Amino acid sequence: MTVTITELVQTLDELLQPARFRDYCPNGLQVEGRGEVRKLATGVTACQDLLEAAIDWGADAILVHHGYFWKGENPCVMGMKRRRLGALLQADVSLLAYHLPLDAHPTLGNNACLAQRLGVSAEAALYPDDPSAVGDVGDLPDTLSIADLLARIADFTGREPLHIGASQAQVKRLAWCTGAAQGFIDQAALRGAEVYITGEASEQTVHSAREQGIHFIAAGHHATERYGVQAVGAHVSAALGIEHRYFDIDNPV
Ligand SMILES: [Zn+2]
CATH class of the missing domain: 3.40.1390.30 (NIF3 (NGG1p interacting factor 3)-like)
Structure with missing residues (x-):
């Protein structure tokens, strides 16, 4: 077609x-x-x-x-x-x-695809008062050890995430935003998240995580933003009957 x-x-x-x-x-x-x-x-x-x-x-x-x-x-x-x-x-x-728009789509977007792989559903927006903002908050169905959550992330991304630990070993409430959204960590803490997951880290993110007692995970900018474009490509390919192929160009960041 x-x-x-x-x-x-x-x-x-x-x-x-x-x-x-x-x-x-x-x-x-x-x-x-x-x-x-x-x-x-x-x-x-x-x-x-x-x-x-x-x-x-x-x-x-x-x-x-x-x-x-x-x-x-x-x-x-x-x-x-x-x-x-x-x-x-x-x-x-x-x-x-x-x-x-590709970060935010409720079922095919990067954040939705990341949530699906984390095993969590978005219950609220990270910034509920800003309709243009991206990122979500939600509870895992059951409490999970932080070690198991890290292993789950390493499994689907194919890389070891950077983890800045907090004291609680069991976690349930997550906040996440794919890509270079490390600057949203304070908002994640404000929303009561025990873990904040994004793609990249900055120097100050580490201090923010330590001082606010929130687990911070940088799982890779490329690694967390691979999924939305593939999901959208597959969707339009099925809807329009055109051929689709995703090309993964390796990027360690
Ligand atoms: Zn990005």
Whole structure:
């Protein structure tokens, strides 16, 4: 099956509702390629390795979580940016990017997919007063030892998470937000979470965890944000009858 790029963008916009978010980048079609889409590649970040793998596979469009044109970046098309855009334009391949909308989708988003793997359901938003914010809070069905939770995370991410421990060995109330959301740790503590799980850590996150007595887990930015784009890719592939393949470009952060 083939769809037009317009139909693909419309389907993704209806699914992910980008207009709801105040974001740091444009969401939707960022680089326009050929009009017809038969093969959709997905990946976490539109890095050169992903572009090349997708173009080699014969992709007509590439869907990512981390695209281009971030607020505050140098807008000039030079060096790395020239090579990336040049590869897309030369191959006539579209780039579609959804950032916060792909974190937040209630069933296919990065946070929903992470929750599913953690074995927890979102009961409330981490920031209930801000509809544009991402992150969730919820209780595990039963108390779990922190060692078992860490083993569960290592199992599905395929890497050892960074853990800053707190005193309680048994935990139940979790807060989580994928990616570089270490700055939300204070909000997680405020919401009564015993464990806060995100992708990355900063120097001050460690002190925040220690002083507020909350377990902090940095499970990897790439590792926690692999799932949403795959789920959305599979969903639109089934809905539109186009071919889909996810490309994992290894990233230890
Ligand atoms: Zn991210």
